[in-house]
Amino acid sequence: MTETNASVFDMAMEQFEAAADLLQLDDDVRNKIKYPERCLIVSVPVRLDDGRIQRFEGYRVQHSTARGPAKGGLRYHPRVNLDEVKALATWMTWKSAIVGIPFGGGKGGVCCNPKSMSSGELERLTRRFTTEILPFIGPEKDIPAPDAYTNPQVMAWIMDTYSMNKGYCVPGVVTGKPLELGGSMGRIEATGRGVFFTIGCAAEHLKLKLDSLQVCVQGFGNAGSVVARLLDEAGAKVIAVSDSQGCVYNGNGLPPGKLIDYKNRTGSVSGFPESEPMPAEDLLHCPCDVLIPAALEDAITEDNAAGIRARIVAEAANGPTTPAADRILQAKEVFLIPDVLCNAGGVTVSYLEWVQSIQQLFWEEADVFKRLQNIMRQSFKTVLDISVDRKVPMRTAAGMVGIERVARATRLRGLYP
Ligand code: NAD
Numbered sequence: 312m313t314e315t316n317a318s319v320f321d322m323a324m325e326q327f328e329a330a331a332d333l334l335q336l337d338d339d340v341r342n343k344i345k346y347p348e349r350c351l352i353v354s355v356p357v358r359l360d361d362g363r364i365q366r367f368e369g370y371r372v373q374h375s376t377a378r379g380p381a382k383g384g385l386r387y388h389p390r391v392n393l394d395e396v397k398a399l400a401t402w403m404t405w406k407s408a409i410v411g412i413p414f415g416g417g418k419g420g421v422c423c424n425p426k427s428m429s430s431g432e433l434e435r436l437t438r439r440f441t442t443e444i445l446p447f448i449g450p451e452k453d454i455p456a457p458d459a460y461t462n463p464q465v466m467a468w469i470m471d472t473y474s475m476n477k478g479y480c481v482p483g484v485v486t487g488k489p490l491e492l493g494g495s496m497g498r499i500e501a502t503g504r505g506v507f508f509t510i511g512c513a514a515e516h517l518k519l520k521l522d523s524l525q526v527c528v529q530g531f532g533n534a535g536s537v538v539a540r541l542l543d544e545a546g547a548k549v550i551a552v553s554d555s556q557g558c559v560y561n562g563n564g565l566p567p568g569k570l571i572d573y574k575n576r577t578g579s580v581s582g583f584p585e586s587e588p589m590p591a592e593d594l595l596h597c598p599c600d601v602l603i604p605a606a607l608e609d610a611i612t613e614d615n616a617a618g619i620r621a622r623i624v625a626e627a628a629n630g631p632t633t634p635a636a637d638r639i640l641q642a643k644e645v646f647l648i649p650d651v652l653c654n655a656g657g658v659t660v661s662y663l664e665w666v667q668s669i670q671q672l673f674w675e676e677a678d679v680f681k682r683l684q685n686i687m688r689q690s691f692k693t694v695l696d697i698s699v700d701r702k703v704p705m706r707t708a709a710g711m712v713g714i715e716r717v718a719r720a721t722r723l724r725g726l727y728p
Contacts, residue, residue, distance in 0.1 A: 319398040330710030340718045347374040353443035357436045369440045371419040374400035377720045381417030384458025391420035405713030406651040410690045412662040417453050425460045441472040450483030456661050457487040483668040486661035495664035496676035503537020505656015506627045508687040509648045522546025525599040530606025534627040539567040551594045557581025560589040604631035611636045626650040649706035
């Protein structure tokens with residue numbers, strides 16, 4: 312398969328094989344942990360505001376429960392399909408293992424255009440989707456969370472639908488809930504903050520000062536806007552940001568706080584007064600120290616990787632770099648922080664939220680961030696050490712850490728029956 316028609320799941324499998332070969336993983340374990348355990352496709356009929364009924368297709372994939380319940384976000388997007396959800400679930404398995412939390416990997420999605428739907432339509436879509444996957448989820452089985460175009464409100468609807476069916480309140484069925492329903496302090500910004508911590512570790516390793524960095528962010532959403540704000544607060548200069556509707560540039564630095572307010576008001580970064588417009592594809596090639604792809608898959612490909620001029624690529628998004636682009640970046644000696652490590656702050660604080668939900672005992676924000684920082688720094692060090700010792704790219708090293716841990720759990724559990 313050429314890169315242009317390779318699927319995202321093929322890409323996840325190619326990354327798996329590279330790490331599994333270096334681990335000399337035997338075929339029995341390799342084949343057991345490579346493929347998703349369960350893939351569920353559901354029909355989601357929804358009554359629209361105009362009275363018509365529209366059918367949507369939804370997916371929930373549990374890639375692995377070897378180390379604990381399946382865990383992973385839920386995405387609403389017109390491009391969602393089973394192949395993508397399988398890949399995202401696979402990455403969740405290695406990610407949970409890399410940060411050492413007792414979860415497996417899962418992911419869900421509904422193929423829809425949330426931007427064209429009303430709040431009532433989104434609520435009915437969410438509740439019907441939850442009902443369709445209800446037998447497969449639960450605090451001990453599979454725990455959804457927000458991903459692209461889903462948010463705490465969507466999690467609240469899932470939690471309510473699940474609880475109504477059970478007959479009692481089950482806050483632990485989702486993470487990323489609103490605080491009022493047992494969400495964790497710090498969860499909303501956990502992914503971006505985790506990305507920030509890993510960039511700090513990478514800068515330390517490369518002997519770069521955070522306050523001298525110039526940064527470009529593709530995808531100014533939850534993950535992208537938070538990391539932009541934290542880098543700005545640390546003295547770095549955010550010079551370009553984009554979203555699905557536009558891209559803005561200011562060589563003297565954009566103010567992320569004001570940009571967030573502006574985007575909340577207008578729906579896009581496009582037209583931000585203290586900036587000049589830039590073609591979206593130029594952002595990737597902007598001279599800078601740190602490039603943060605924080606939108607969707609396939610952002611950095613063999614067609615555009617050669618033009619990247621950043622010293623560090625920090626993958627806030629899942630799967631933004633194709634394998635062919637990976638090889639180009641390696642040849643250019645770009646330091647890449649792979650998605651399964653870089654954006655693991657989200658699942659880490661999801662784990663902290665799940666623990667709090669189960670105990671009904673809640674921690675201060677500073678506690679949550681301290682735990683997050685410790686886990687991210689430790690995980691970065693573990694991956695970097697392997698990358699340096701074995702002379703392998705950071706992505707392969709991260710895969711080796713995650714896959715090895717899942718393989719060990721799988722061997723210990725043995726084969727049922
Ligand atoms: P989000 O919906 O809040 O933001 C996504 C942003 O990307 C939006 O601003 C959108 O306009 C922009 N975008 C979409 N297509 C684009 C394009 N072609 N060019 C530029 N911008 C584009 O989503 P999010 O939660 O921030 O997720 C973003 C990425 O981070 C996804 O890959 C997701 O899987 C990953 N991620 C999110 C979390 C989390 O906790 N939210 C955790 C781990 C990983």
